[in-house]
Amino acid sequence: MRAARRPCGSVVGVLEHLGNSRPMMELTMSPLLMVLALLGAAVVMFALNRPRMDVVAVTMMVALPMTGVISMSEALVGLSDPNIVLIAALFVIGEALVRTGVAQRLGDWLTARAGASEAKLIFLLMVIVAGVGSFMSSTGVVAIFIPIVLRIARKAHIPAGRLMMPLSVAALISGMMTLVATAPNLVVHSELMRQGHAGFGFFSFTPFGVPILVLAVLYMLVARRMLAPGPAPELPERAALANWVQDYKLAGREHRLRLRPGSALVGKRLDALDLRASAGINIVAIERGARFRRALIHPRAETVLQGGDIMLIDQRSAGFDLEDFARAHDLVETPVSGTWFTDTAQEIGMAQIIVPPTSRLIGKTVTQARFRSTYDLSVIGMKHGTKPVPEGVIDEPLRPGDTLLAVGPWRAIRKLADERRDLVLLDLPAESDEAVPARHRAPLAVGVLALVVVLMVWGIVPNVQAALFGCLLLGLFRCIDMAGAYRSIHWQSLILIVGMLPFSLALQRTGGVEIAAQALLGALDGASPRLVLAAIFAVTGILGLFISNTATAVLMAPVALAVASALDASPYPFAMTVALAASAAFMTPVSSPVNTLVVGPGNYRFIDFLRVGVPFALICLATSVLLVPLVLPF
Numbered sequence: 001m002r003a004a005r006r007p008c009g010s011v012v013g014v015l016e017h018l019g020n021s022r023p024m025m026e027l028t029m030s031p032l033l034m035v036l037a038l039l040g041a042a043v044v045m046f047a048l049n050r051p052r053m054d055v056v057a058v059t060m061m062v063a064l065p066m067t068g069v070i071s072m073s074e075a076l077v078g079l080s081d082p083n084i085v086l087i088a089a090l091f092v093i094g095e096a097l098v099r100t101g102v103a104q105r106l107g108d109w110l111t112a113r114a115g116a117s118e119a120k121l122i123f124l125l126m127v128i129v130a131g132v133g134s135f136m137s138s139t140g141v142v143a144i145f146i147p148i149v150l151r152i153a154r155k156a157h158i159p160a161g162r163l164m165m166p167l168s169v170a171a172l173i174s175g176m177m178t179l180v181a182t183a184p185n186l187v188v189h190s191e192l193m194r195q196g197h198a199g200f201g202f203f204s205f206t207p208f209g210v211p212i213l214v215l216a217v218l219y220m221l222v223a224r225r226m227l228a229p230g231p232a233p234e235l236p237e238r239a240a241l242a243n244w245v246q247d248y249k250l251a252g253r254e255h256r257l258r259l260r261p262g263s264a265l266v267g268k269r270l271d272a273l274d275l276r277a278s279a280g281i282n283i284v285a286i287e288r289g290a291r292f293r294r295a296l297i298h299p300r301a302e303t304v305l306q307g308g309d310i311m312l313i314d315q316r317s318a319g320f321d322l323e324d325f326a327r328a329h330d331l332v333e334t335p336v337s338g339t340w341f342t343d344t345a346q347e348i349g350m351a352q353i354i355v356p357p358t359s360r361l362i363g364k365t366v367t368q369a370r371f372r373s374t375y376d377l378s379v380i381g382m383k384h385g386t387k388p389v390p391e392g393v394i395d396e397p398l399r400p401g402d403t404l405l406a407v408g409p410w411r412a413i414r415k416l417a418d419e420r421r422d423l424v425l426l427d428l429p430a431e432s433d434e435a436v437p438a439r440h441r442a443p444l445a446v447g448v449l450a451l452v453v454v455l456m457v458w459g460i461v462p463n464v465q466a467a468l469f470g471c472l473l474l475g476l477f478r479c480i481d482m483a484g485a486y487r488s489i490h491w492q493s494l495i496l497i498v499g500m501l502p503f504s505l506a507l508q509r510t511g512g513v514e515i516a517a518q519a520l521l522g523a524l525d526g527a528s529p530r531l532v533l534a535a536i537f538a539v540t541g542i543l544g545l546f547i548s549n550t551a552t553a554v555l556m557a558p559v560a561l562a563v564a565s566a567l568d569a570s571p572y573p574f575a576m577t578v579a580l581a582a583s584a585a586f587m588t589p590v591s592s593p594v595n596t597l598v599v600g601p602g603n604y605r606f607i608d609f610l611r612v613g614v615p616f617a618l619i620c621l622a623t624s625v626l627l628v629p630l631v632l633p634f
Helices: 011-021 029-048 053-067 082-099 102-114 118-133 138-156 161-176 183-194 206-226 241-247 275-279 322-328 371-375 410-416 430-434 439-458 463-476 482-488 491-509 512-523 529-543 549-566 572-583 593-602 606-631
Strands: 254-259 281-289 294-297 310-315 331-334 349-354 378-384 403-408 424-427
Touching (some): 029 053, 029 491, 029 549, 053 491, 082 183, 082 439, 082 482, 082 491, 102 118, 102 138, 102 439, 118 138, 118 161, 118 206, 138 161, 138 593, 161 206, 161 572, 161 593, 161 606, 183 549, 206 572, 206 606, 275 281, 322 331, 349 410, 371 403, 371 410, 463 482, 491 549, 512 529, 549 572, 572 606
Antiparallel strands (some): 254 331, 281 294, 349 403, 349 424, 378 403
């Protein structure tokens, strides 16, 4: 990774060397002016956010070849850049962590550990977000944690604005933790390799990210008092499962029965038992012991009962005698409460369904409609208008406008959303937002992530190959499907990088990078290399006020490397400074999508980011200038 260390010359000598080796008059100014005009137009459109960033990037890809500086194939070279493929693969890996509930479990752990302590909550929140963001998209991490933080804030009676800014700051700092944590790191890494250097290692950023994270936690414990004291506007809350259990009078009608090993029901298929007809009960779910947990099985006709199974049954007939039934079949009743459905909301869901006037099911009972066979759901509650049907739900003919409470797998409930003729999905409980489709595959997702990290850290295969291998394994283990993988990729970010990369080549070919390096060194005539690092950090940060941090890294990386070459110094401290500065996008809500996401939930104003972000950006600058030369000597 390290280049040969060469002594830094004075800035005056550097300028004389540049002047003698390549006179300014030799630069082709006309093409350079055209490239700079296009760059200025792109910056203005980025700042105005009109049109969209990816549209601007595609426009630049089309316009740059018209200057004659680069060819069309060179303008499209970003599409074949391995780092672009790597970023796309990391989006897929991050989505798999979401679909398997890994990120959500971290949020649940945070809720349990922090309690009502705001300081402890901020500390744990920032550490977890920075840790998770080290291996997946920081924007994705923020999107995952926003509802978690809002729920915690409501429960702990803490204004959401006091927590959303720490969330965004930690997500941005996660980009300073590993090579793959954020796109600017990969952009700078790619520029190093393009110029013949070894590039950064997987954990090259960690010695800087960890100290900055520690400072960020301490800073936010103080700076949170500068944020707006009022809570964010609360969104109307949907009903929870516990509310529906109460509304439909389910608590007194649901029972859990455990099968002893000698029960006559053991080894029998459910369709052979036909408990609906013989006993007037319906099996809603089956709890079965697995290796490390108890699994919840959705009952089907071919399901075979095993000893130790716990059946959740719904009483359907008024004459049902639970004690007689349990005694006759060697069953043991276990406690059940109205919160059972809430506790098992990851495995089993509920939905309210309305019967439209045009439904072909009107006049039929639930049994006659073959509801479970057709929709893979069980009806456990019914309302005629606003009045719940207390008993005999299975035998009650359906009427127009009836509301049904169905229970079953979340996938079956979501599939019901496509039904329009016979049934209409009316409402989902609040728990549906937190249900993950592949929760039981979480250990597999974590294992694949660990394997990918090991392959990257040890350099066994190229980073992009390791990430693609991880994506294949996640698909093989069904942690993610193809549709989810394609949806997870943030195509706008990829097109932005691809469209801005040609500017680096165009500016170098026209001498623009060298002019920028000369201008920077000329402004710092006689300054020490550390002061040059500070200037590079400041320029990168200021540019990031107007355009995305990824585009900033694309533009500043070649300038920083040109400065390093002019100073006869190692390129690594200068490249690292650009990467750190690109992630220090704390100062405005448009500096990064991470900031934009928290504006609404945190009820922030533009001034809030300036008041909190500018001082901490200066802290990051000072920390970087102090640490970078120590870890990566000139």
